[in-house]
Amino acid sequence: MSELRFDPVKQKWSVIATERSRRPHDFLVERHEHAHGEKAQINCPFCYGNEVHTPHEIYAMRSFGKKNDANWLTRVVPNKYPAFGIEGELKRSGSGIYDTVTGIGAHEVIIDTPVHSMRLKTYDRMTVYNLFYTFRERVRDLSNDTRFRYIMPFKNYGLGFGTNIIHPHSQVIALPVVPNILKTKLKSAKEHYRRKERCIFCDILEQEHKDNSRIVYENQDFIAFCPYASSFPFELSIYPKQHAHSFAVITESGLTSLADMITEIFHRLDRVLEDPPLNMVIHTSPPLNYRPGKPDFWHSIKFDYHWHIEIAPRLTGYAGFEWGTGFHINPVRPEEAAEYLRQAGGI
Known part of the structure; x- marks a missing residue:
């Protein structure tokens, strides 16, 4: 029989449809074959030697402290077609019941590696370390802009599944x-802390x-598990x-441990689901900048919120039921998904 499972952080329901139970190979759909040859790399704006085809570099990690383009490990450039623009003043306005906020923000692309x-499944720990180091540096820098919430x-x-460049x-x-979705998480965390003086995520x-039964892998500093009320298979x-x-x-030591964790998870997902499309998001707290008129805004956030990463393989569609109810139907019990990923073994 199916179950409705409630996520106490996101404040939403997921349907665990056990009668639709599916095994990993059921999700192995025909996928696009991508060109990785010389022609693809010649035309790729993210490859070595093609730096002039991207917007001006914002940040880069470089090998051996050298400053020439031939030695970059990661590069950060503005998105050529940004969802938000960094120039301008943040303004809020309203017309009757409707509210408007100017589209001020930043939209950056991180080139993970020079390897096209x-x-x-071939990301090694150093590649993952470099990527998450770059993530951290960009979060730190952008947090200094008080316009960004x-x-x-x-x-x-x-x-x-959200990308059109193979590099x-x-x-x-x-x-x-x-x-x-973040407001819901933050409010759930704040309310839990108000009632129990404990972090809801630590309790989870x-x-x-x-x-x-749902833990997939853990090392000294991190733990990976399939959430109790998983919205998506695996x-x-x-x-x-x-x-x-x-x-x-x-x-830096935390990044080393995180690189081990992420590399392990990437490899296990590949072994079980054969290079699945996926989305990965880092959910961190909002910048704790002063908010005029809101001196107590998220005042307990250092104690009640717990940053984390969510990874969702994209194996099922989003149809009328999900659209109409906000419930997700997940045909794989999280406990079974965790078991498959545990059985996949280490790197």
Whole structure:
């Protein structure tokens, strides 16, 4: 029989449709074959030697401290077709019942690696370390702009699932508002802390260890598990074991441990689902900048919020039921998904 499972953080329901139960190979649909040859690299704006075909570089990690383009490990450039513009004044206005906020923000592209043909299954720990180091540096820098209310690093992987360039890349967006899904999480965390004086996310980690049926992998600093009320098949959450409200505070040793975790998860997903398209998002706290007229805004956030990463393989569609109710139908029990990923073994 199906179950409706409630996520106490996102305040939403997911339908775990056990009668529709599916195994990993049921999701292996025919996928696009991508060109990785010489012609593809010649035309790729993200490859070595083609730096002039991207907007002006914002940031780069470089090998051996050298400053020439031939030695970059990651590059950050403005998105050529940004969803938000960085120039201008943040203004809020209204017309009757309707509200408007100017589209001030930042939209950046991170080129993960110089290697054009790299797939998630071939990401090594150093590549992942460099990527998340770059994520951290961009979050720190963008947090200094008081116009920005939320900064979200994310990765879309697989053509047709949010990306149209095959060269490995990720993105960072800074927004002038806090997205509703984050507001819900923040409010759930704040209310839980108000009632119990505990972090709701830390409580979830304690429950996951107690149940011990949805944990996929853990190392010294991080834990990965399939959420109890997973919306998507093989959905994963990754949390630091030690409470921290912001991804921006992660240390170099923490990044090393996180690189081990992410690399492990990428490889396990490939072994079970054969290079699946996916979305990966870092959910960190909003910048704790002063808010005029709101001196107590998110005042307990350092204690009640716990940054984390969500990874959602895109294996099922979004149809009328999901659209009309907001419920997601997940045909794989999180406990079964975790077992498949555990059985996949280490790198």
